[in-house]
Amino acid sequence: MxxxxxxxxxxxxxxxxxxxxxxxxxxxxxxxxxxxxxxxxxxxxxxxxxxxxxxxxxxxxxxxxxxxxxxxxxxxxxxxxxxxxxxxxxxxxxxxxxxxxxxxxxxxxxxxxxxxxxxxxxxxxxxxGRPNLDVTLSYILWKAGRAQANIQGFDAGVDGAHDLSTSAGKKRLAGAMLRWLEQNGASRAGVCADLERFAAQLGVSAAELDLASRRFDxxxxxxxxxxxxxxxxxxxxxxxxxxxxxxxxxxxxxxxxxxxxxxxxxxxxxxxxxxxxxxxxxxxxxxxxxxxxxxxxxxxxxxxxxxxxxxxxxxxxxxxxxxxxxxxxxxxxxxxxxxxxxxxxxx
Ligand SMILES: [Zn+2]
CATH class of the missing domain: 3.20.20.370 (Glycoside hydrolase/deacetylase)
Structure with a gap:
């Protein structure tokens, strides 16, 4: 078309x-x-x-x-x-x-x-004064390109097995993680460390995420x-x-x-x-x-x-x-x- x-x-x-x-x-x-x-x-x-x-x-x-x-x-x-x-x-x-x-x-x-x-x-x-959480989380899920994930170390909403094969599934996980970050995040460094920990469990390394460049800030x-x-x-x-x-x-x-x-x-x-x-x-x-x-x-x-x-x-x-x-x-x-x-x- x-x-x-x-x-x-x-x-x-x-x-x-x-x-x-x-x-x-x-x-x-x-x-x-x-x-x-x-x-x-x-x-x-x-x-x-x-x-x-x-x-x-x-x-x-x-x-x-x-x-x-x-x-x-x-x-x-x-x-x-x-x-x-x-x-x-x-x-x-x-x-x-x-x-x-x-x-x-x-x-x-x-x-x-x-x-x-x-x-x-x-x-x-x-x-x-920190990366935009919505966009960074969507980026991590896009970069991971996974259909499934098992996340640990956050809270009941985030932890566990997730079906990421649909956009609704990705949205659910991103939403749960966003809420967790908003409740737990403090300094920029703390938020970045949490985002990196989350990304690593989806197979996206800190170097790939490159929050130090401030590209999502x-x-x-x-x-x-x-x-x-x-x-x-x-x-x-x-x-x-x-x-x-x-x-x-x-x-x-x-x-x-x-x-x-x-x-x-x-x-x-x-x-x-x-x-x-x-x-x-x-x-x-x-x-x-x-x-x-x-x-x-x-x-x-x-x-x-x-x-x-x-x-x-x-x-x-x-x-x-x-x-x-x-x-x-x-x-x-x-x-x-x-x-x-x-x-x-x-x-
Ligand atoms: Zn706008």
């Missing part, structure tokens, strides 16, 4: 349709989303979450060759609310979560090109400040990585905590939000506006011409990554993919 899609896109590009749609949509704003960089084999484990610096490099080169203008998020949001002249093909670069690998691998790519970007920081993981305050001083705006991705659907008081507390943690580092008040995992409800715009937030991005692809008081809380964004073929990226950024979606919607 993907091969058919790529053939169609190749034909469209050869016929000059990408160029035509770039011209037709030259005033529309694009928002791109990335997550972490790649420091080992993480991109094979999760191609949406971790991408090589070379991929970002190639994307930015294409955008610059085709005359896209990389602009800050704040400027784009202002732009969407007025009719003033715009730079050609205005594009915003956003990065979610706050992975150390974003700082280590992707930030230098932007620095070399002197491009602005936005980091939507999930402050819970940031202040935890988040940025530290000094690294965040360095990014901010080099053109990154640090914005809101919640304190916990979850939008509390239907629970406005929780949203308020979560955003206040996220803003406070960013403020503690000495950074300006963060006012742009990114829905964790794209989840939101129909009242989100009212709730966020009341909390002083000025925009929010989703995970729904599309180009943006204008955004009124409501629409700026549901901004389209394209999730790029190792799982996206260069032709799909070009089609999306040229506005051809948006045209196809509209066509399909009407048909």
């Amino acid at each position: 993907k091969a058919v899609k790529l053939s169609v896109l190749r034909l469209a590009r050869t016929a000059g349709l990408f160029r035509l749609f770039r011209w037709l949509s030259r005033s529309k704003v694009r928002i791109l989303c990335y997550h972490g960089g790649n420091m080992g084999d993480e991109r094979r484990f999760n191609s949406l979450l971790f991408c090589q610096a070379g991929l970002l490099e190639a994307r930015l080169q294409w955008l610059q060759d085709k005359g896209f203008s990389i602009i800050p998020l704040d400027a784009a949001v202002t732009m969407l609310g007025n009719d003033r002249p715009r730079p050609r093909l205005p594009t915003v670069l956003t990065f979610d979560d706050g992975w150390y690998s974003t700082f280590r691998g992707l930030h230098p790519v932007l620095e070399r090109r002197q491009l602005p970007a936005t980091l939507y920081l999930c402050t819970g993981y940031f202040v935890a 988040f940025v530290r305050p000094d690294e965040l400040l360095q990014m901010a001083s080099q053109g990154w705006s640090i914005e809101l991705h919640g304190h916990v990585h979850q939008y509390p659907v239907g629970r406005p008081d929780e949203l308020k507390a979560d955003l206040a905590r996220c803003q406070a943690e960013i403020g503690k580092v000495g950074l300006p008040m963060a006012r742009h939000y990114c829905y964790p995992s794209g989840d939101h409800d129909a009242d989100a715009h009212q709730l966020l506006r009341n909390l002083g937030v000025v925009s929010a991005t989703t995970c729904i692809p599309g180009l943006l011409e204008r955004a009124d008081e409501r629409q700026r809380f549901y901004l389209s964004r394209f999730l790029d990554g190792e799982n996206i073929h260069p032709l799909e990226f070009e089609s999306e950024m040229s506005g051809f993919a948006d045209f196809l979606r509209r066509l399909a919607g009407r048909g």
Whole structure:
């Protein structure tokens, strides 16, 4: 199916349709989303979450060759609310979560090109100062590649025989281990030792897991400040990585905590939000506006011409990554993919 899609896109590009749609949509704003960089084999484990610096490099080169203008998020949001002249093909670069690998691998790519970007920081993981437990546990189970396991030395929920042949089985073990770590984990070193002990029982060595590289950690305050001083705006991705659907008081507390943690580092008040995992409800715009937030991005692809008081809380964004073929990226950024979606919607 993907091969058919790529053939169609190749034909469209050869016929000059990408160029035509770039011209037709030259005033529309694009928002791109990335997550972490790649420091080992993480991109094979999760191609949406971790991408090589070379991929970002190639994307930015294409955008610059085709005359896209990389602009800050704040400027784009202002732009969407007025009719003033715009730079050609205005594009915003956003990065979610706050992975150390974003700082280590992707930030230098932007620095070399002197491009602005936005980091939507999930402050819970940031202040935890240890590897992201969810992702590290999923990685261990992926790396182990086992259909069965016998774990010992934790608690009744973790210990014993586990069927890992299904994703439900893997999820059950990861969930039990996560709970154990949250109850027992202390320092970063202690958590890493526990993760290594767990991984070893699944046949994954400490060297393979390579927690010392910090590939599953988040940025530290000094690294965040360095990014901010080099053109990154640090914005809101919640304190916990979850939008509390239907629970406005929780949203308020979560955003206040996220803003406070960013403020503690000495950074300006963060006012742009990114829905964790794209989840939101129909009242989100009212709730966020009341909390002083000025925009929010989703995970729904599309180009943006204008955004009124409501629409700026549901901004389209394209999730790029190792799982996206260069032709799909070009089609999306040229506005051809948006045209196809509209066509399909009407048909
Ligand atoms: Zn996220």
